[in-house]
Amino acid sequence: MPNFTALRAGLVTFKGDPFLAAPDACLVYEPDAIVVMGGGRIVDAGPASEVLRRLPQGVTPQHYPDAILSAGFIDAHVHYPQTEMIGAFGEQLLEWLNKYTFVAEQNFAEAAHAQRVAGIFLRELLRCGTTTAAVYCTVHPTSVEAFFAESARFNTRMIAGKVLMDRHAPAALLDTADLAWSQSSALIERWHKRGRQLYCVTPRFAPTSSEAQLEVCGALRRATPDTYVQTHLCENLDEIKWVEALFPERKSYLDVYAHAGLVGPRSIYGHGVHLTEADFCTCHQSGAALAHCPTSNLFLGSGLFRLFDAKQAKRPVRVGLGTDVGGGTSFSALQTMGEAYKVAQLNQTRLNAIQAFYLATRGGAEALHLQDTIGTIAPGYEADLVVLDRKATPLLAFRSEYCKDIVEQLFVLMTLGDDRVVQATYVAGECVYQRGEEETAFRYPAAAAGAAADVPLPG
Numbered sequence: 001m002p003n004f005t006a007l008r009a010g011l012v013t014f015k016g017d018p019f020l021a022a023p024d025a026c027l028v029y030e031p032d033a034i035v036v037m038g039g040g041r042i043v044d045a046g047p048a049s050e051v052l053r054r055l056p057q058g059v060t061p062q063h064y065p066d067a068i069l070s071a072g073f074i075d076a077h078v079h080y081p082q083t084e085m086i087g088a089f090g091e092q093l094l095e096w097l098n099k100y101t102f103v104a105e106q107n108f109a110e111a112a113h114a115q116r117v118a119g120i121f122l123r124e125l126l127r128c129g130t131t132t133a134a135v136y137c138t139v140h141p142t143s144v145e146a147f148f149a150e151s152a153r154f155n156t157r158m159i160a161g162k163v164l165m166d167r168h169a170p171a172a173l174l175d176t177a178d179l180a181w182s183q184s185s186a187l188i189e190r191w192h193k194r195g196r197q198l199y200c201v202t203p204r205f206a207p208t209s210s211e212a213q214l215e216v217c218g219a220l221r222r223a224t225p226d227t228y229v230q231t232h233l234c235e236n237l238d239e240i241k242w243v244e245a246l247f248p249e250r251k252s253y254l255d256v257y258a259h260a261g262l263v264g265p266r267s268i269y270g271h272g273v274h275l276t277e278a279d280f281c282t283c284h285q286s287g288a289a290l291a292h293c294p295t296s297n298l299f300l301g302s303g304l305f306r307l308f309d310a311k312q313a314k315r316p317v318r319v320g321l322g323t324d325v326g327g328g329t330s331f332s333a334l335q336t337m338g339e340a341y342k343v344a345q346l347n348q349t350r351l352n353a354i355q356a357f358y359l360a361t362r363g364g365a366e367a368l369h370l371q372d373t374i375g376t377i378a379p380g381y382e383a384d385l386v387v388l389d390r391k392a393t394p395l396l397a398f399r400s401e402y403c404k405d406i407v408e409q410l411f412v413l414m415t416l417g418d419d420r421v422v423q424a425t426y427v428a429g430e431c432v433y434q435r436g437e438e439e440t441a442f443r444y445p446a447a448a449a450g451a452a453a454d455v456p457l458p459g
């Protein structure tokens, strides 16, 4: 018999895609709910009045009277090694990569540095209520080792991989097509599906991989078909021109990836700011996903992602939200939703709170083809949850008094909220983060101890 725990608060989750059906019909809202968790999964969820009657014996729900429970947030695109250079001044993508990113990533040759940053990064995710992310490491296998080891300690479901680059970057960050194969294969063998960890073949983007290396990426995916692929696509106009010059024989940027066998389910492309109708159709038909990264696209001046174009009902593309730290400027899914709203405004469209919270939860899970596993609060799903405090700040407490319904409340949280709103984060049914004193806020769950037993702790 598993140990059961239960949480009591308001509850928000989704039973459909609010870009394709009436948003109100997709939202499940329960003002006073109980969620029961056991064995890492949700075993019961519903109105408190009903769940109280069937609670397992001896279980007393932890009550968060001012809070709303949501599925843990999903960050579909983020770079953990860029935590140390988030908020770097003055450049757009290609100059920014050379001036800041490629400098910071060289530090990850040192295992101790990678371990330190992985620890800080994962704590930032959990502080923001993010329980799953698609994460870029660096070219160094040690960076992947450090990341998955720390994720295994928290028992978080993470998707990550070694960045592959064999040209157009500093020599210290380059591998080769052969090393891409051997090092990625070894990491897949060691980490893919170990506990909750999932491996992602990670060519940085077309300009930094030769045709030969991209072919190797396709071969890696074919060798272990349930691994992921992540890369960048059509983020910036100079980048797109560069890809056209490097691959003149391909029909488009996306066709470079298609030619290498990198377009399909569990392919996740960051940005897609400047996609064509044909590109959206290819993504729709293949099951590939886009990660919309609004804080990054604004910060790096990349452009305005056409979310409502991507989600057109006649050929909807799977879309998740990405922070893209450190091109992005916040780890917070709430802030990312707020900026996605502003990007939609600049496109003369209107992202409502139901759609925004869907993108950060169930929509993100669909982008990752994990919609039956995470992203929804319902029996059978993995018990990754975030507790959102409607009164987290004096302004939020005051503003929340004037919310007429849950949709307005959610909109206010994504407009005014950030990491301060996250009262607690639960991973596989265990509390790993409780807002409060920094020294005591985080704890590794007992359930992860077995999974991570042979993973050395950071020094």
Ligand code: GUN
Binding pocket: 079, 093, 097, 101, 204, 205, 232, 235, 296, 324, 327
């Ligand atoms: N394109 C290639 N690499 C990167 C990166 O690290 N960040 C962003 N935003 N775009 C990229």
Ligand code: ZN
Binding pocket: 077, 078, 079, 232, 270, 324, 327
């Ligand atoms: Zn990125």
